[in-house]
Amino acid sequence: MSHEKLKREISTETQAVHSGHTDVPSRDVVPPIYPATTFERAGDGSYPGHHMYARISSPAYEQAESLLRTLENGYEALLFSSGMAAGSALLQALQTGDRILAPQFMYWGFRGWIKRFAEDWGLGLGFYENPRLDDLEKQLCERPTKLLLIETPANPTWELTDIRAASELAHRHGALVAVDSTAASPVLSQPLSLGADVVLHSATKYLNGHSDVIAGVLVTRADNAFWQRVRSARTNGGAIPGAFEAWLLMRGMRTLFVRVRTASANALTIAQALQKHPEVSRVLYPGLPDHAGHAIAQKQMKGGFGGMLSVRFAGGQAKAQAVAARLRVFKQATSLGSVESLVEHRASVEGAGTFCPDDLLRFSIGIEPVDDLLADLYQAIES
Numbered sequence: 001m002s003h004e005k006l007k008r009e010i011s012t013e014t015q016a017v018h019s020g021h022t023d024v025p026s027r028d029v030v031p032p033i034y035p036a037t038t039f040e041r042a043g044d045g046s047y048p049g050h051h052m053y054a055r056i057s058s059p060a061y062e063q064a065e066s067l068l069r070t071l072e073n074g075y076e077a078l079l080f081s082s083g084m085a086a087g088s089a090l091l092q093a094l095q096t097g098d099r100i101l102a103p104q105f106m107y108w109g110f111r112g113w114i115k116r117f118a119e120d121w122g123l124g125l126g127f128y129e130n131p132r133l134d135d136l137e138k139q140l141c142e143r144p145t146k147l148l149l150i151e152t153p154a155n156p157t158w159e160l161t162d163i164r165a166a167s168e169l170a171h172r173h174g175a176l177v178a179v180d181s182t183a184a185s186p187v188l189s190q191p192l193s194l195g196a197d198v199v200l201h202s203a204t205k206y207l208n209g210h211s212d213v214i215a216g217v218l219v220t221r222a223d224n225a226f227w228q229r230v231r232s233a234r235t236n237g238g239a240i241p242g243a244f245e246a247w248l249l250m251r252g253m254r255t256l257f258v259r260v261r262t263a264s265a266n267a268l269t270i271a272q273a274l275q276k277h278p279e280v281s282r283v284l285y286p287g288l289p290d291h292a293g294h295a296i297a298q299k300q301m302k303g304g305f306g307g308m309l310s311v312r313f314a315g316g317q318a319k320a321q322a323v324a325a326r327l328r329v330f331k332q333a334t335s336l337g338s339v340e341s342l343v344e345h346r347a348s349v350e351g352a353g354t355f356c357p358d359d360l361l362r363f364s365i366g367i368e369p370v371d372d373l374l375a376d377l378y379q380a381i382e383s
Contacts, residue, residue: 038054068201080217086201105130106180131292153293158183167195168195178196179191186256187260189300207249265370266368270309274311277381282311284360309362311363323361323380324345330373334349340366
């Protein structure tokens with residue numbers, strides 16, 4: 001290896017693997033857990049350790065926040081007690097009369113919460129068709145908008161929104177842009193580098209990756225008045241993670257890159273295989289050339305197209321639910337982005353008013369050998 005290569009900056013992937021290494025005398029390779037809730041002042045009243053009270057800041061989660069800031073190439077990251085808490089802080093940072101534009105297709109639970117919150121707190125709310133920039137521009141022109149929400153790929157049908165183009169439109173009309181990048185993870189996409197102002201993750205999903213932590217994160221591109229209100233919402237609302245949860249999240253992120261890349265490779269193989277099955281009417285996966293957002297995905301997702309895909313079955317709802325019931329390696333469970341493969345009939349979960357087709361199963365592809373996953377799918381479909 002050349003001297004110049006040895007001098008180059010260490011990659012974010014290596015930083016993730018080595019995250020949490022400390023320079024204390026014991027030189028821990030794995031970061032310790034910091035359960036303290038309060039921190040001692042010096043004689044002059046100052047805080048030598050830079051922490052006063054864990055609801056404001058703590059070494060329990062500053063290491064994870066530092067890594068997430070690096071992974072997203074942002075100014076600052078804040079951990080929250082859940083992805084919903086992180087999303088709620090964005091809403092709480094708005095003021096009465098402000099307007100939100102949200103995608104028509106997005107995580108159902110957050111969509112419902114936005115509608116209730118907007119109504120209760122006197123916020124304007126509009127929905128745009130995710131992939132259609134013309135529809136987005138039309139709605140931005142109709143009335144002033146404070147916050148544009150983007151989810152891409154969008155759960156559970158995986159529409160793609162062009163982050164750079166949408167951000168340029170929003171900024172032209174004076175709106176801030178927040179992108180839910182949970183399904184992509186910072187391994188595959190960095191929305192802040194594409195022009196977004198804030199990126200949101202349900203850290204429960206790919207960031208943790210082991211189905212044992214509930215957490216959320218927001219990362220901002222710059223400090224501003226809006227971000228200060230977000231910070232205030234977390235500090236005063238107390239939606240912080242516990243010390244052990246923050247430690248588990250840190251543990252999970254050490255294998256983030258290898259997990260996401262393996263899941264993405266598995267998902268692409270499965271999508272290509274199921275696309276040819278006679279009992280499958282359609283596979284929804286951004287990595288397939290016939291996906292409507294494939295060109296956008298190629299432009300803003302680097303190194304893979306994610307581990308999430310949805311399958312629609314020619315036999316309708318009955319067939320879809322029968323397949324889910326017969327799967328053995330795949331587990332029927334809510335959530336996504338973990339090491340194990342999961343399946344869910346989303347229309348049943350979302351209930352009345354859902355936009356999700358009733359013949360659709362959502363798959364979170366894990367890191368198991370892909371041959372095991374394909375064998376399980378084939379036996380369930382063909383039984």
